[in-house]
Amino acid sequence: AIDHRACGHGKIIMLGEHAVVYGSHAIAAPVPLAVRAVAQDTKSGGVDMFIPRWGVEYRLHRDPAHRDSFQRSLGIIFDELQLTERSMRIEVFPNVPRAMGLGGSAAMAVAVIRALDQHYKLGLSDEEINALAFRCEEVAHGSASGIDNTVATYGKPLLYKRAAKQGDAPMVRELHLPKRIPLVIGISGKESLTAVTVGKVRSAWQRNPALYDGIFQQIDGLTLQGVEAMQQYDLERLGDLMNICHGLLNALRVSSWEVEELVQIAREHGALGAKLTGGGGGGSIVALCPQNREKVAAAMRDAGYQAMEVDIG
Ligand code: MEV
Structure with missing residues (x-):
């Protein structure tokens, strides 16, 4: 038993x-x-x-x-x-x-x-x-x-x-959110160990700390703006911040072919913002979808990926 x-x-x-x-x-x-x-x-x-x-x-x-x-x-x-x-x-x-x-x-x-x-x-x-x-x-x-x-x-x-x-x-x-935030999680199916991507970022940072510290600072700034956007339920602003964050993560080279495709699919089909989530190198993306949520998820599935519609908050 x-x-x-x-x-x-x-x-x-x-x-x-x-x-x-x-x-x-x-x-x-x-x-x-x-x-x-x-x-x-x-x-x-x-x-x-x-x-x-x-x-x-x-x-x-x-x-x-x-x-x-x-x-x-x-x-x-x-x-x-x-x-x-x-x-x-x-x-x-x-x-x-x-x-x-x-x-x-x-x-x-x-x-x-x-x-x-x-x-x-x-x-x-x-x-x-x-x-x-x-x-x-x-x-x-x-x-x-x-x-x-x-x-x-x-x-x-x-x-x-x-x-x-x-x-x-x-x-x-x-974080107390005024309303639930509607997302689609796109799962690339490509397994990626966080240890590996974290290690890659570390060796890049060791080669040129000032350059990478600058990127971390920018991510820090937009994360703090993201807290405000979430608490004010300003999803347009939150979407912009997610898109920029994805660009910076891409600069850290933790994106992948599949992740980029998922991000493009999400944006093409009406997501306000889309970015990789977690360690990257494969793994999953998160798309902010107050409208067109089903369309975004369906387009991901049509392209051969898994998609999950979830709310946070
Ligand atoms: C993994 O979910 C998040 C990373 O920032 C690693 C960590 O914070 O331990 C990539």
Whole structure:
């Protein structure tokens, strides 16, 4: 019998990805996709992980040195909660597509933590869940800003800025929107690991910090304008900001052939703004569609992509 259920939310980033790694602001919101996990006692004598949808099945190695990259990130959770000696089965049901820029890895970490929290009655606060999921994210992609795990944990639209010093708390402000904002998420189907695109941006920045800091500053400025536009429900302005943000992300070279096609389709069919969302390099785009939403989604599907109509706020 299933003992407990728990979820971590998938997300989109409206404005500010990549620059947020360097201390700029970013706006993120949950999407109605989540990862669910269930913990059960067993007599198998180890921690067994199952992700049936992905055909993943493994026993967690007790010694972190012997874990492969996939085990390393989630293994942190069991080490930290001192559960590696238990006999259990964790089953994960991911409804957030993998490596599509929708926060799947953070949602999975939060779901597994929550499943363990409930099953073993650990009494973890959301803050503790978020902090532990952040450690998993750091292992999964090095210099994570912490925005993905924060949305995965709290499931609310928010403005985020990482702390200037390691160990300090980030700035997290919940965004209250007057009305729901209608979007289409276009999913390219091309898997892309955030670790890779974040690494690419880092080496470009290392070659010429002043040049790239300038781009991050511009992204920061338009993200803060985006907060105003969202709170005033000025969608035309928000669309312009998204389009410019996409241009700057393109300058960071985290776009891709598929992403550009999706962005063009969205704009051609009436989106007020369209940009890549999350890590890029493939993954997903987000289009602002107060009108023509169905048309935009249908055109994406006609071109062979997946499209989801979602509201945020
Ligand atoms: C990924 O969803 C967002 C990035 O800015 C990475 C991060 O903030 O950790 C690309």
